[in-house]
Amino acid sequence: MVDQRIVSSLVVPNTTKIVLMVVDGLGGLPLEPGGLTELETAQTPNLDTLAREGICGLHDPVGRGITPGSGPAHLALFGYDPIEHQIGRGVLEALGIGFQLQAHDFAARGNFCTVDDHGLITDRRAGRIPTEKGAELVQLLRSIQLPGVDVFVEPVKEYRFVVVLRGPDLHGPLSETDPQRLGATPLAVEPLRPEAERAASLFNQWIAQARNLLADHRPANMVTLRGLDKNPGLPTMQEVYGLRAAAIAAYPMYRGVARLVGMDVLPTGESMEEEAETLKAHWEGYDFFFFHLKKTDSSGEDGDFEGKVSVIEQVDKVVIPALVSLQPDVLVITGDHSTPALLRSHSWHPVPVLVHSRHCRSDGAMAFSESECAKGGLGRLPATDIMPLAMANALRLAKFGA
Amino acid sequence: MVDQRIVSSLVVPNTTKIVLMVVDGLGGLPLEPGGLTELETAQTPNLDTLAREGICGLHDPVGRGITPGSGPAHLALFGYDPIEHQIGRGVLEALGIGFQLQAHDFAARGNFCTVDDHGLITDRRAGRIPTEKGAELVQLLRSIQLPGVDVFVEPVKEYRFVVVLRGPDLHGPLSETDPQRLGATPLAVEPLRPEAERAASLFNQWIAQARNLLADHRPANMVTLRGLDKNPGLPTMQEVYGLRAAAIAAYPMYRGVARLVGMDVLPTGESMEEEAETLKAHWEGYDFFFFHLKKTDSSGEDGDFEGKVSVIEQVDKVVIPALVSLQPDVLVITGDHSTPALLRSHSWHPVPVLVHSRHCRSDGAMAFSESECAKGGLGRLPATDIMPLAMANALRLAKFGA
Numbered sequence: 176m177v178d179q180r181i182v183s184s185l186v187v188p189n190t191t192k193i194v195l196m197v198v199d200g201l202g203g204l205p206l207e208p209g210g211l212t213e214l215e216t217a218q219t220p221n222l223d224t225l226a227r228e229g230i231c232g233l234h235d236p237v238g239r240g241i242t243p244g245s246g247p248a249h250l251a252l253f254g255y256d257p258i259e260h261q262i263g264r265g266v267l268e269a270l271g272i273g274f275q276l277q278a279h280d281f282a283a284r285g286n287f288c289t290v291d292d293h294g295l296i297t298d299r300r301a302g303r304i305p306t307e308k309g310a311e312l313v314q315l316l317r318s319i320q321l322p323g324v325d326v327f328v329e330p331v332k333e334y335r336f337v338v339v340l341r342g343p344d345l346h347g348p349l350s351e352t353d354p355q356r357l358g359a360t361p362l363a364v365e366p367l368r369p370e371a372e373r374a375a376s377l378f379n380q381w382i383a384q385a386r387n388l389l390a391d392h393r394p395a396n397m398v399t400l401r402g403l404d405k406n407p408g409l410p411t412m413q414e415v416y417g418l419r420a421a422a423i424a425a426y427p428m429y430r431g432v433a434r435l436v437g438m439d440v441l442p443t444g445e446s447m448e449e450e451a452e453t454l455k456a457h458w459e460g461y462d463f464f465f466f467h468l469k470k471t472d473s474s475g476e477d478g479d480f481e482g483k484v485s486v487i488e489q490v491d492k493v494v495i496p497a498l499v500s501l502q503p504d505v506l507v508i509t510g511d512h513s514t515p516a517l518l519r520s521h522s523w524h525p526v527p528v529l530v531h532s533r534h535c536r537s538d539g540a541m542a543f544s545e546s547e548c549a550k551g552g553l554g555r556l557p558a559t560d561i562m563p564l565a566m567a568n569a570l571r572l573a574k575f576g577a
Numbered sequence: 578m579v580d581q582r583i584v585s586s587l588v589v590p591n592t593t594k595i596v597l598m599v600v601d602g603l604g605g606l607p608l609e610p611g612g613l614t615e616l617e618t619a620q621t622p623n624l625d626t627l628a629r630e631g632i633c634g635l636h637d638p639v640g641r642g643i644t645p646g647s648g649p650a651h652l653a654l655f656g657y658d659p660i661e662h663q664i665g666r667g668v669l670e671a672l673g674i675g676f677q678l679q680a681h682d683f684a685a686r687g688n689f690c691t692v693d694d695h696g697l698i699t700d701r702r703a704g705r706i707p708t709e710k711g712a713e714l715v716q717l718l719r720s721i722q723l724p725g726v727d728v729f730v731e732p733v734k735e736y737r738f739v740v741v742l743r744g745p746d747l748h749g750p751l752s753e754t755d756p757q758r759l760g761a762t763p764l765a766v767e768p769l770r771p772e773a774e775r776a777a778s779l780f781n782q783w784i785a786q787a788r789n790l791l792a793d794h795r796p797a798n799m800v801t802l803r804g805l806d807k808n809p810g811l812p813t814m815q816e817v818y819g820l821r822a823a824a825i826a827a828y829p830m831y832r833g834v835a836r837l838v839g840m841d842v843l844p845t846g847e848s849m850e851e852e853a854e855t856l857k858a859h860w861e862g863y864d865f866f867f868f869h870l871k872k873t874d875s876s877g878e879d880g881d882f883e884g885k886v887s888v889i890e891q892v893d894k895v896v897i898p899a900l901v902s903l904q905p906d907v908l909v910i911t912g913d914h915s916t917p918a919l920l921r922s923h924s925w926h927p928v929p930v931l932v933h934s935r936h937c938r939s940d941g942a943m944a945f946s947e948s949e950c951a952k953g954g955l956g957r958l959p960a961t962d963i964m965p966l967a968m969a970n971a972l973r974l975a976k977f978g979a
Contacts, residue, residue: 177641177642178640181640534919536607536614537607537610550952552951554635555957560640560641563641563642564642567641567925572642572644575644575645576645576647576659576664577646
């Protein structure tokens with residue numbers, strides 16, 4: 176894996192343009208042994224042309240056998256080591272609902288739960304209260320005030336919510352409060368280093384007030400907090416690569432991860448056509464575009480093989496011609512991870528990747544598919560090597576050493 | 578990547594012979610999309626035979642997307658991690674002009690520049706004075722003496738020169754003096770650690786005397802120093818691999834890098850025929866030969882596709898039969914990096930590599946080319962893995978663990 180600091184030290188500015196198109200959950204599996212994957216089943220003449228002209232391979236988002244979440248998978252595609260930069264669930268949950276997390280905000284994922292008269296947990300999910308009820312209780316919790324910080328409470332779904340503290344001198348790491356079993360009391364937030372004491376104390380004050388506010392409610396009469404973490408303050412794409420970077424993504428999670436690495440998140444409609452229009456409208460304003468398409472992943476998670484095939488065909492028909500017509504100097508097409516309909520979930524399988532540029536040294540790949548990419552000239556590569564390759568193909572990296 | 582210390586711990590002596598032939602800038606690109614590279618265009622029946630009998634692959638000198646300089650690229654081929662062993666430009670520049678850098682020498686790359694009456698830089702390259710003028714001013718600077726060290730000043734080209742301090746207790750790291758902009762004064766050399774104070778002080782004394790000597794000259798009336806670094810004192814090939822190693826290379830830079838890792842640098846003529854004769858003459862005296870051919874890189878840098886093709890054909894016709902007739906136990910043929918004529922420069926593209934030995938497990942590669950190597954049995958490997966492979970094929974490495 177190429178160290179991001181080495182890449183960063185070699186950056187030279189120019190006017191080339193890079194597009195990183197992420198077809199979420201792109202990789203798949205055949206439904207029957209010996210069959211074709213979703214991508215291999217789909218009729219994709221435009222992608223196949225790009226594969227023939229470009230160079231193909233398979234990338235591992237985190238490592239062989241590791242099924243990545245969307246957060247680490249996208250960080251890796253942006254060239255940030257997902258192992259070095261592990262980001263707490265509180266932060267990812269906040270990003271996932273579109274909360275505009277600022278530098279140094281401290282976020283926790285909250286669960287409503289049920290406790291008995293002795294304060295012992297009897298239901299860790301408060302009977303999975305409906306989303307409307309969760310939102311109503313969140314509204315109640317918004318009355319909590321803490322000294323020296325702003326407090327934000329946002330509903331997620333059912334019994335889940337997010338708490339964010341905003342203010343100076345908030346440091347981690349902090350322990351979680353869910354004892355992970357019934358019959359135990361929720362734990363206190365513990366500072367895991369001396370400098371974390373202030374943040375721990377503030378979260379504990381918040382929990383105490385929440386307990387009082389919820390005391391007479393049933394079944395949700397208490398809360399637990401998990402994944403307490405700070406916005407990690409990653410170096411921006413501008414700082415690392417010298418790129419004016421923009422994100423075109425319809426879903427909050429992906430807009431959030433893009434914001435974590437300093438991209439401008441462009442307003443866009445949700446459809447493929449609208450996203451392509453957004454790209455065209457902002458083409459002159461940026462050097463790098465992260466272009467995200469969600470529906471492949473959603474249909475994979477639904478176990479809808481045919482649906483995923485159909486989305487891929489629509490991408491080929493609608494999006495690819497629009498991208499190609501803009502003549503990016505470097506066009507990278509890949510997924511953040513595999514989501515085989517067969518598994519109805521993210522998976523560990525490596526992900527097809529295609530790099531198209533004037534300088535890419537084409538291989539013999541005849542189509543954009545798992546099997547052709549497995550034979551491709553890029554070979555098998557860690558996802559974090561994709562950005563260095565894109566930068567090199569854009570002639571934006573100087574020589575290392577004399 | 579195999580750790581050099583592990584390899585070193587496994588070394589067992591024997592009498593086998595290894596030849597590492599480096600065809601500089603070997604990798605290429607087609608001039609037109611879908612076309613053939615320089616190596617694919619060249620008629621190379623002898624190389625193709627070796628490829629059929631041997632095992633092929635593609636190596637990354639430093640990492641995917643990283644375009645290496647000659648220094649790090651060769652260190653990697655010799656099995657030294659080029660990221661761990663980053664060598665300052667002063668050292669590489671000194672090696673490049675054939676200066677016989679000794680252990681612990683401290684070298685800086687110098688620029689003549691122009692300053693105004695207030696000492697502010699008005700031209701960072703002194704109007705690119707001609708090479709003869711640079712040499713004349715270097716002669717003037719040779720009168721500078723410093724306490725406790727020998728001082729060497731050598732011209733490079735135009736406004737560039739090299740200063741080397743030789744003596745005890747010189748330590749880095751040191752800062753550079755070029756402010757990298759006009760209208761600023763040259764900076765002082767700063768010690769970046771306490772033990773670097775003596776070296777910093779000596780370089781600053783040298784600069785002060787240089788300023789006085791140059792005061793009445795125009796346009797070159799001042800100097801800046803960059804890339805101040807020490808010979809890193811790498812373990813030798815003898816120490817690491819137990820190999821009596823010799824270098825056959827016509828150009829100073831490569832002779833210098835070979836000297837950095839303790840090779841005997843053999844006197845040789847510049848032509849391929851003369852280099853092959855040198856190999857033959859010293860065949861009995863060494864276990865390992867680094868055999869370097871430069872002209873492929875030069876024609877690539879000139880953008881001369883046909884010239885590079887022609888040099889490769891000459892290598893195939895003249896050098897390969899000479900090498901093969903000596904019956905080395907292991908013959909490795911590769912490049913230090915790619916230099917596509919299309920780009921007129923070093924590039925990031927992976928480099929064909931061929932390992933030929935009695936024990937190499939031949940693959941199905943039918944020719945020595947980028948495309949056949951991409952399918953080869955060695956797969957894609959870091960350049961630093963080539964020496965362990967060569968050592969293994971020479972049966973010079975014992976088992977790891979019981």
